[in-house]
Amino acid sequence: MAARNKLGNCKNPCLTMHQPWASLLVHGIKRIEGRSWPAPLRGLLWIHAASKVPDATTIKAMEDFYREIYALSGITDVKFPEEYPVSRLVGCVEVVGCVRCEELTCWQAVPEGVRLEGLTDFCWLCEHPQKLLVPLEMRGYKGIYNLERKISEDAFRRLVRVQSLVPIKFPLPNPRDPYSLRPGSLSLNVSDTRAPDINKSSSLVQAIVGARAAATQFSRKDQNSHGHILQKKDSINSILTEKWKSVSLEEEIKPVTVLRTESQRGSSALHSRQGSINFEYRGNNSGHHQVANYRPIGPSKIFAAAVKGLEPV
Numbered sequence: 001m002a003a004r005n006k007l008g009n010c011k012n013p014c015l016t017m018h019q020p021w022a023s024l025l026v027h028g029i030k031r032i033e034g035r036s037w038p039a040p041l042r043g044l045l046w047i048h049a050a051s052k053v054p055d056a057t058t059i060k061a062m063e064d065f066y067r068e069i070y071a072l073s074g075i076t077d078v079k080f081p082e083e084y085p086v087s088r089l090v091g092c093v094e095v096v097g098c099v100r101c102e103e104l105t106c107w108q109a110v111p112e113g114v115r116l117e118g119l120t121d122f123c124w125l126c127e128h129p130q131k132l133l134v135p136l137e138m139r140g141y142k143g144i145y146n147l148e149r150k151i152s153e154d155a156f157r158r159l160v161r162v163q164s165l166v167p168i169k170f171p172l173p174n175p176r177d178p179y180s181l182r183p184g185s186l187s188l189n190v191s192d193t194r195a196p197d198i199n200k201s202s203s204l205v206q207a208i209v210g211a212r213a214a215a216t217q218f219s220r221k222d223q224n225s226h227g228h229i230l231q232k233k234d235s236i237n238s239i240l241t242e243k244w245k246s247v248s249l250e251e252e253i254k255p256v257t258v259l260r261t262e263s264q265r266g267s268s269a270l271h272s273r274q275g276s277i278n279f280e281y282r283g284n285n286s287g288h289h290q291v292a293n294y295r296p297i298g299p300s301k302i303f304a305a306a307v308k309g310l311e312p313v
Helices: 021-026 056-071 101-105 149-158 185-189 202-252 299-308
Strands: 013-017 032-035 043-049 088-100 122-137 144-146 159-161 257-260 270-274 277-282 289-294
Touching: 013 021, 021 043, 021 056, 021 088, 021 122, 056 202, 088 101, 088 149, 101 122, 122 149, 149 159
Parallel strands: 013 043
Antiparallel strands: 013 144, 032 122, 043 088, 088 122, 122 159, 257 289, 270 277, 277 289
């Protein structure tokens, strides 16, 4: 099984994406992968299509979006994938960098269509798309995970390079050059320098709105799932707290009971141990002597008792 979310062990990192975004990326149509978290890697990234079958409305919204995007570069004939397979490894791209949305928006060195692709907090910059001639069926995971060796070896043999409609080479700063500026830094820091306004037609505005709506359906699902996990944790913590209070209260109330009745003759002892309380009986049929002694419970035993009493949520 693939090792998940351990980038140190990832020789073949893979990311699961929903369709149609997965195929649009490996076909070279999509150049920016938007995420709510920064890219934790650079280099080759395998793309796996999730199991959810995309509906016709979502596919149309994203294809309309990219038609308008490429129209800004004078390209009116965009060839989209013939199909959007699910639960399949569909190809790979090279992640060359990651910028924030506001940096991409002001990055004058890249085509205006690319700048409009930035719809999320973090924008992963993708180059050199490659697709699989025959997508490989496999299971995906959350986050970035390591592709199994057998699958990666088979996938490399099926890869074909894709010729992008508008080849992109992101002019990233040179990390060795202290005077090399980050993308959009001039536009963000110099008040007199602004990124040129893009003349957005009504069709382009409508396409952007549709693309945002299509992407939001999955981000809301992730937020609801995260909220359910938090509620479950709060419920467990609440139960644990109540159990702790209950056991602590028993510790504070130390039962010391002495019932003494003098007997005429003889004595017999009976020791009964129940939990941490010892009962001692002395006497005959006409009377008895009961002493209840309490032995305090240590913190570790209190916690163990609390956890033992928990029920699955």
